[in-house]
Amino acid sequence: MSCTKRFLNVEWQHHHWRPRVATAETLTAQEPDMWARTVYRDYVRCDKLEVCEECGAVRREKSCLCEVATAEQCAVYLAWRAGHANHPVS
Secondary structure: OOEEEEEEEEEEEEOOEEEEEEEEEEEEEEEEOOOOEEEEEEEEEEEEEEEEEEOEEEOOOOOOOEEEEHHOOOOHHHHHHHOOOOOOOO
C-alpha cells in the first residue's frame, strides 16, 4: 500500500512509523570506579530503525547504548529479543 496522499494536485507522504531493532549485541566495557579501580560493566548496543507499517519505508537509522537493566525495560529491544530467541545476543 502506498503512503502517498494526493488532494487537489498536491502530493505528500503520510507514514505510520514504528521503531524496530535491526541488530543488538552485549558489550563489556572496562571502566574506572570512583577510586580508580578497574570494573567491568555490561551494556546492550542496538541498531534501531523506524519502519513504516504500511509501505515498509525506512528512516532514521541510529544506534543506542544502554545498561542491561535499562534494555530489559525497552519494549523495542524486548520485541527483537523475543523474535530472536534461538539466537543468543553476542
